[in-house]
Amino acid sequence: MHVLFRLLLCAMLVQPVLAAAAPTDGSATRHGGPERSLAEPVLRLPLQPGAAPRVALTLDACMGAVDRRILDTLVAERIPATIFVTARWLKHNGEAIAILKAHPDLFEIENHGRDHLAPVDHPATIWGVHAAGSPEALTVEVEGGTEAIVAAGFDRPLWFRGATARYSASAITRIEALGYRIGGFSLNGDGGSLLGAHTTARRIAAARDGDVIIAHINQPTHAAGSGVVEGVRALRKRGFDFVLLRDAEAAASAPLNSQVLAQ
Ligand SMILES: [Zn+2]
Numbered sequence: 001m002h003v004l005f006r007l008l009l010c011a012m013l014v015q016p017v018l019a020a021a022a023p024t025d026g027s028a029t030r031h032g033g034p035e036r037s038l039a040e041p042v043l044r045l046p047l048q049p050g051a052a053p054r055v056a057l058t059l060d061a062c063m064g065a066v067d068r069r070i071l072d073t074l075v076a077e078r079i080p081a082t083i084f085v086t087a088r089w090l091k092h093n094g095e096a097i098a099i100l101k102a103h104p105d106l107f108e109i110e111n112h113g114r115d116h117l118a119p120v121d122h123p124a125t126i127w128g129v130h131a132a133g134s135p136e137a138l139t140v141e142v143e144g145g146t147e148a149i150v151a152a153g154f155d156r157p158l159w160f161r162g163a164t165a166r167y168s169a170s171a172i173t174r175i176e177a178l179g180y181r182i183g184g185f186s187l188n189g190d191g192g193s194l195l196g197a198h199t200t201a202r203r204i205a206a207a208r209d210g211d212v213i214i215a216h217i218n219q220p221t222h223a224a225g226s227g228v229v230e231g232v233r234a235l236r237k238r239g240f241d242f243v244l245l246r247d248a249e250a251a252a253s254a255p256l257n258s259q260v261l262a263q
Contacts, residue, residue: 044212053238059084084159114145
């Protein structure tokens with residue numbers, strides 16, 4: 001009964017995602033857009049009646065550098081976060097990797113792909129980001145990300161979030177067949193790191209119990225990063241707990257699965 005109740009709550013909380021939503025990733029310029037409909041899976045944590053409200057903070061490290069405003073705050077204030085990294089990002093951020101490794105209780109490292117290609121197995125460009133383009137290339141993108149994470153000394157990832165967070169239906173099937181859960185989200189915190197600090201802070205501070213927040217930790221020059229810090233602090237003040245995806249999964253009675261919306 002209890003399990004059914006929680007599953008029902010999860011299902012009820014699934015919301016439609018508008019095609020015109022702000023990008024979760026990549027460039028502000030949209031080159032053409034998807035030729036076929038894509039899914040943007042929604043992920044929420046099961047609600048825990050009677051417990052403190054909680055969120056999962058998930059931060060993408062697509063490429064480029066690390067935002068020390070965010071990373072240093074998470075360490076100093078002991079706020080757990082799940083970091084989705086690419087092989088590209090791992091190559092150039094040895095110092096950040098050392099910090100992440102020094103705090104295995106705070107940071108869960110998950111898979112954001114090898115080359116930051118959109119998880120679409122036909123030729124397409126989404127938000128200016130090229131798709132993997134074929135089933136074989138998608139497998140290389142997913143497994144190449146895992147290989148780099150393991151080679152860097154982290155645990156084998158359990159979750160995959162592709163660049164742009166938009167997937168073709170057959171890509172989702174393939175990724176799950178490879179053994180990964182789809183790293184969806186329910187709250188777009190920073191609009192692909194392109195929002196202003198105030199808007200980002202306001203979005204994150206307004207999170208609801210069970211939200212999985214997406215933002216970026218690889219854009220140290222963008223204003224959004226300071227908004228992530230401010231928003232996270234505001235949530236703490238509201239009494240929210242922060243949980244890692246792996247811990248939420250371990251505590252749940254059923255696997256946390258992203259809800260794939262109708263195509
Ligand atoms: Zn990304």
